Amino acid sequence: MGKLFGTNGIRGVPGEDMSVEFVAEVGRALGTYFKKGPILLGRDGRASSLAVSKALASGLMFSGLEVRDAELVPTPCLQYAVKKLGYEGGVMVTASHNPPKYNGIKVMGGDGVEVSREDELKIEEIYLEKKFRKVKWDEIGEVKLEHRAIDEYLNGVIGLVNADEIRRGDFRLIMDIGNGAQAVAAPHMAERLGVKVLTLNGNVDPSFTGRGPEPTPDTLSAMRRAVKELGYDLGVGYDGDGDRAIFCDDKGEAYWGDITGALILDYLLSKSPGSRVVTTVSSSQLIGIVAEKHGSKLIYTKVGSVDVSRAMIEHGALFGIEENGGWFYSPHIPVRDGCMSTALILEVLSKGEDSLSERMVSLPKFYKMKVKVECPEGMKGEVVDKVARASRGRIESVDGMKVWLDERSWVLVRASGTEPLIRIYAESDDEPTVKRIVDEYKEIVEDLIKKNAGSSREA
Numbered sequence: 085m086g087k088l089f090g091t092n093g094i095r096g097v098p099g100e101d102m103s104v105e106f107v108a109e110v111g112r113a114l115g116t117y118f119k120k121g122p123i124l125l126g127r128d129g130r131a132s133s134l135a136v137s138k139a140l141a142s143g144l145m146f147s148g149l150e151v152r153d154a155e156l157v158p159t160p161c162l163q164y165a166v167k168k169l170g171y172e173g174g175v176m177v178t179a180s181h182n183p184p185k186y187n188g189i190k191v192m193g194g195d196g197v198e199v200s201r202e203d204e205l206k207i208e209e210i211y212l213e214k215k216f217r218k219v220k221w222d223e224i225g226e227v228k229l230e231h232r233a234i235d236e237y238l239n240g241v242i243g244l245v246n247a248d249e250i251r252r253g254d255f256r257l258i259m260d261i262g263n264g265a266q267a268v269a270a271p272h273m274a275e276r277l278g279v280k281v282l283t284l285n286g287n288v289d290p291s292f293t294g295r296g297p298e299p300t301p302d303t304l305s306a307m308r309r310a311v312k313e314l315g316y317d318l319g320v321g322y323d324g325d326g327d328r329a330i331f332c333d334d335k336g337e338a339y340w341g342d343i344t345g346a347l348i349l350d351y352l353l354s355k356s357p358g359s360r361v362v363t364t365v366s367s368s369q370l371i372g373i374v375a376e377k378h379g380s381k382l383i384y385t386k387v388g389s390v391d392v393s394r395a396m397i398e399h400g401a402l403f404g405i406e407e408n409g410g411w412f413y414s415p416h417i418p419v420r421d422g423c424m425s426t427a428l429i430l431e432v433l434s435k436g437e438d439s440l441s442e443r444m445v446s447l448p449k450f451y452k453m454k455v456k457v458e459c460p461e462g463m464k465g466e467v468v469d470k471v472a473r474a475s476r477g478r479i480e481s482v483d484g485m486k487v488w489l490d491e492r493s494w495v496l497v498r499a500s501g502t503e504p505l506i507r508i509y510a511e512s513d514d515e516p517t518v519k520r521i522v523d524e525y526k527e528i529v530e531d532l533i534k535k536n537a538g539s540s541r542e543a
């Protein structure tokens with residue numbers, strides 16, 4: 085593993101490219117970077133998570149740091165507990181929504197937010213140059229259990245919504261936990277809010293045998309059917325470590341996070357007009373429309389949750405939205421959080437009598453499509469540049485290139501940060517138009533890759 089951090093922490097397959105020596109050295113690098121403890125450690129329910137967290141703890145202790153272990157918790161719970169309980173930093177062992185064999189390490193500062201890209205480079209440098217802090221035998225740290233994390237987390241979330249009003253709503257909610265880490269928190273939160281909960285895949289299972297660790301409108305089909313057939317008010321599906329949430333309405337219709345996020349944003353901005361909002365360039369223009377309605381400034385970032393968190397801190401933003409179901413609510417903590425998202429949508433539903441489906445219909449309708457094209461790693465940047473040069477329209481280049489083709493239609497062409505792929509996204513208020521845009525740009529990208537491959541062979 086040359087470069088330690090990807091777009092979302094350190095990832096690998098334990099026993100393959102993530103050895104015990106590697107993990108312990110990462111622990112030593114983190115101990116050297118943090119300088120002092122205590123550090124709060126947490127893990128998801130993957131088969132390798134306990135082993136990875138023990139090796140990390142050893143590395144941290146050998147650097148002279150005290151470690152406290154919150155054990156199995158959702159990522160946002162660990163993050164909130166770091167901030168609330170006054171830890172110097174936090175380390176979470178999780179590969180989020182990746183397949184079961186993967187694992188990963190996420191590093192949080194004392195504010196509970198993932199460390200900045202600059203700090204990732206500092207940690208990388210310590211690791212690569214082996215500049216580890218060494219302590220004497222009697223300065224080696226200890227690990228003890230931290231049992232307060234889940235309670236603090238749920239108290240924090242519930243304290244930010246009108247719990248009495250939600251209780252009066254008598255809501256019925258289906259939670260598809262996806263065998264992930266929210267099993268230990270989200271159902272308890274819903275109970276405390278007086279919500280009648282039915283859980284699907286509610287046991288922690290290292291193989292994610294239920295529906296897999298990634299919630300999408302497709303993978304949540306069982307939940308959607310159950311909500312509709314059993315007459316529940318809504319459904320929510322979480323990812324493996326519980327920071328992302330995808331919702332469906334009473335009719336079983338599921339939406340991406342930027343669409344339901346726009347509904348929540350409309351509510352939050354009606355209470356705090358003019359507050360700043362952050363989203364990624366791939367999000368729906370619906371967010372821009374809602375922000376404008378309330379006189380709010382919308383800041384676009386690259387695709388990636390750390391970019392959203394850091395931009396929120398920099399601009400003092402109230403709310404952040406990712407299309408994959410990540411919502412960031414600053415009064416809680418500017419990181420994405422499945423429990424906070426669920427509490428917020430319940431609060432919105434508790435205002436007035438309209439069902440979630442009625443509320444969703446009231447939003448302007450947009451159509452979005454996404455495709456990917458395989459592209460050799462070394463060619464990705466050049467292809468994106470050439471697409472930009474061949475395009476007419478207003479171009480934004482926050483991440484890849486986004487071209488506004490008319491008032492209500494855009495296309496985004498960007499290189500994947502982790503895979504040899506070019507991703508093409510398009511959105512329009514007209515369904516045939518979005519299909520036409522995607523087809524057209526897919527052809528342009530494929531042609532450029534073919535031509536590039538041809539010219540590099542000739543050279």
Ligand code: MG
Nearest residue numbers: 180323325327
């Ligand atoms: Mg996640």
